[in-house]
Amino acid sequence: GAGVSQTPSNKVTEKGKYVELRCDPISGHTALYWYRQSLGQGPEFLIYFQGTGAADDSGLPNDRFFAVRPEGSVSTLKIQRTERGDSAVYLCASSQNQGGKETQYFGPGTRLLVL
Amino acid sequence: GNSVTQMEGPVTLSEEAFLTINCTYTATGYPSLFWYVQYPGEGLQLLLKATKADDKGSNKGFEATYRKETTSFHLEKGSVQVSDSAVYFCALSDRGQGNLIFGKGTKLSVKP
Numbered sequence: 001g002a003g004v005s006q007t008p009s010n011k012v013t014e015k016g017k018y019v020e021l022r023c024d025p026i027s028g029h030t031a032l033y034w035y036r037q038s039l040g041q042g043p044e045f046l047i048y049f050q051g052t053g054a055a056d057d058s059g060l061p062n063d064r065f066f067a068v069r070p071e072g073s074v075s076t077l078k079i080q081r082t083e084r085g086d087s088a089v090y091l092c093a094s095s096q097n098q099g100g101k102e103t104q105y106f107g108p109g110t111r112l113l114v115l
Numbered sequence: 116g117n118s119v120t121q122m123e124g125p126v127t128l129s130e131e132a133f134l135t136i137n138c139t140y141t142a143t144g145y146p147s148l149f150w151y152v153q154y155p156g157e158g159l160q161l162l163l164k165a166t167k168a169d170d171k172g173s174n175k176g177f178e179a180t181y182r183k184e185t186t187s188f189h190l191e192k193g194s195v196q197v198s199d200s201a202v203y204f205c206a207l208s209d210r211g212q213g214n215l216i217f218g219k220g221t222k223l224s225v226k227p
Contacts, residue, residue: 033214042119042204042217043159056214091159093215100147100208101166104215106159 002026004107006092012113013082021077021110025094032075033104034067035091043091049075050098082114117142121205121218128195128225136190136221138179138205146207148172148181148188149215153202162190162203195225 005024013019025032031050035043045059049069057067064082069075079086089109095102122137140146150162150172163172168183177192188205205218 031213035215040219042206042219043215045214045216048214059214093159095213098211098213100211100213102213103161103164104213105161106151108158 004092004094004105006090006107006110008110009108010111010113012115014115015082015084017082017114019079019082019112021079021090021112023075023077023092023094023107025073025075025092026096026105027073029094029096029105030072031095031098031102031104032069033093033095034075034077035093037089037091037109039088046077048098055098079112082112084114087112087114117146117207117209117216119205119207119216119218121203121221123219123221124202125222125224128223130197130225130227131194132225134190134192134195134199134223136203136205136223138188138190138218140186140188140205140207142186142207142209144209145183146209147213148179149206149208150177150179150188150190151204151206151217153204153220155201159204195223197225197227199223200225 034046037043047057052072064080093104093106147166149164152162163174165172165181206215
């Protein structure tokens with residue numbers, strides 16, 4: 001079946017602009033995660049959804065970052081007033097259920113460049 | 116807090132050489148441990164995992180054993196191939212919601 005998909009694959013924007021990044025998880029997966037990966041680093045956790053609710057948003061760096069998952073499937077990560085330091089690859093992952101033993105399936109990522 | 120430390124790369128090996136990539140972790144509870152791999156131009160994919168102490172995960176000739184006494188989860192392969200060239204990430208998740216904590220990654224290059 002289809003894996004996790006993310007759009008756009010690349011996004012170039014100017015400092016101060018607003019961007020939205022979309023994630024389509026594997027059908028039927030209840031848990032959805034957002035991570036951010038900077039060059040030469042491992043992915044860092046941003047936010048986790050179980051169903052429609054954000055169960056843990058402790059990884060969001062500041063209040064410019066926000067994410068939603070209104071129907072428990074597709075999720076959108078929103079970044080306001082972008083800064084050059086927001087440039088990174090944004091990864092989405094989903095798993096069938098929540099919990100530490102579950103395998104997370106990753107999308108290809110959205111590469112964000114803020115000029 | 117929880118953290119993962121893995122050996123820095125890059126690692127360059129000849130085909131059929133033995134591979135070890137070290138990974139140690141710090142965790143307050145009893146995490147699950149994972150190795151993810153990122154092939155050139157592709158997304159992260161699970162290579163193997165172990166969910167409790169002394170478990171051995173294995174896949175595609177790679178193995179790693181969950182060692183609670185040494186808080187380690189070293190990745191090994193007896194004979195690497197050129198197609199194993201990739202970046203390897205060690206990660207852990209706690210028993211709760213399961214968000215992953217990753218190491219910085221180790222880039223492996225295998226030469227023919």
